[in-house]
Amino acid sequence: MSVLGGSFAPVALAFGVLGLPGATAKTLSVVLAAQSVPMVAFMLFGGVIADRLPRQRVMMAGESMNTVAYLSLAAMFVSGWSPLPAMAAAAALSGIGMATLFPALIGLVPEVVPADQLQAANGLIGLGVNISRVLGVVAGGGAVVLLGSGWALVASASMFGLAAALISGLGRISPRRVTDGQKRQSVLTDLREGWQIFISKQWLWVVVAQFAVLVMALQAAHGVLGPVVAKQELGGAAAWSAALAAQTVGMIVGVVIAMRLRPRRPILVATLAMLLSALPYLTLGLSAPLWTLAIAFFLMGISHDIFGVLWNTTMQREIPPESLSRVSSYDALGSLMFGPIGLLVAGPVALAVGPKPALLGCAAIIVIVTLLALVSPDVRNLRAPAEAAAPPEELPVAVAVAGSDAR
Structure with a gap:
């Protein structure tokens, strides 16, 4: 709602x-x-x-x-x-x-x-x-x-x-449970503790750094460059809307896949999935036909929701409950902070080199920063608990059922 x-x-x-x-x-x-x-x-x-x-x-x-x-x-x-x-x-x-x-x-x-x-x-x-x-x-x-x-x-x-x-x-x-000492702490002390937990998890800050750059490229490509090329070569708003509709369908499919997926290395799988985010912009930059673009956006939608489900689940398992909200706020802030820069520079770059070369550049940035994130041993090797990695026999049909089972 x-x-x-x-x-x-x-x-x-x-x-x-x-x-x-x-x-x-x-x-x-x-x-x-x-x-x-x-x-x-x-x-x-x-x-x-x-x-x-x-x-x-x-x-x-x-x-x-x-x-x-x-x-x-x-x-x-x-x-x-x-x-x-x-x-x-x-x-x-x-x-x-x-x-x-x-x-x-x-x-x-x-x-x-x-x-x-x-x-x-x-x-x-x-x-x-x-x-x-x-x-x-x-x-x-x-x-x-x-x-x-x-x-x-x-x-x-x-x-x-x-x-x-x-x-x-x-x-x-x-x-x-909140101790008296925690109650007396200042807001700045709370923020500092959250930051210390954030930087202590290599897989966490590496992927957030990846997303800071990746989201900048996505904002430029998705918000400015993509619509420009769609208008020039694909017929305008109708074609762009069709591509976005394919992405939406992919997001729904991605959630269904993620609910059944039980990888032993969830952050590795989630990070690899983000490589598919480069496909739509590579397709646009190479002047591929609309049906190819729709498939690329569909795969992008799948990748984003696989990442989202695995990422949130891993954070909830690995971060202490009493610090989870603070750490997630650092995650959100770090991941989104360069997004406006992408929107601001997309127009001038498109005028300087052309929108299609700029889209290919965005695709390259997405691939490069994702591969760089995989250099981190924690990103590659963080393992889910054995019971979480095992294939489930039957998934719950509602969060409410899960909550009642816990009680």
Whole structure:
């Protein structure tokens, strides 16, 4: 429900802002920046909060912040009173809410799911996220057309509110033990402890460093260069949408595969899977036909969700529960921090060398940084527990079943 609300919101927010009297692309940029900057800036503190307080309540607080933020934006659009500072403040509240949600979610899953069913639970979460993302993008556009941006944002806010109610329905979770010494620690001390754990795991910081560069290349290729070449050679938006639809199908298939996959070396398998991310940009750069591009995007979708499920499961097994949210916040911050640079440099590079050579460069960067990550012995050799690597006889059909089995 949270992802569904989040997928609804961008379309409604963009067209709501652009539909205001005197609004321009610059106005939209200010609102979106007001949302993204606090999200990145608050991510580490979100991890500290989720490690100090009950994660269930932290997630409810994050969903509630999103509810208030989007209801406020909806009221501005419906009423016609939409000063830019007020819109920016509401967007900033939403960004903080998202920064609160993610670290708490990663830490909450092991609290309600038995260790031997973590991978299945992460797979089910991924399946729900992918389906909700597709439904949200499609339904969000229709809601804006039929209801208007303001009322579409009311629907988005309602979904965040329902998500908070669903999280509260998890029931009572055994509280994590926090010593008096931990309670007296400063936020900076908590952050330093999280950082020390982060850098002590070679497989963790190596893959995050890999993703810092990989995401930069993905943002440039996926956000700017790919659509440019699709417009020039493949017929425009229809072809690009078909390729993205193939990626979405691949993501769903990837989750199903990941739920059954039990590799003895999960980080090695997850890292190797990311090599497939280079295929779409290699295909575009070589002017391959659309059906080839669709297959490449399908394989890319599979690789991303195999990585996501194996990565989250390994973190939940290897990182101490009391530090998991802080470490996951360093993971998120490090992986995403260079993404905006990719978006900024893609246009100038495309003008300097051409979009297709730039796409081939992005594909090469993805392959090189992935192979460099494999140089790390920990990335290659980290092993899953014996019971986790054994093929499961039957996977649970819902996270709720797993939770009840644990009790």
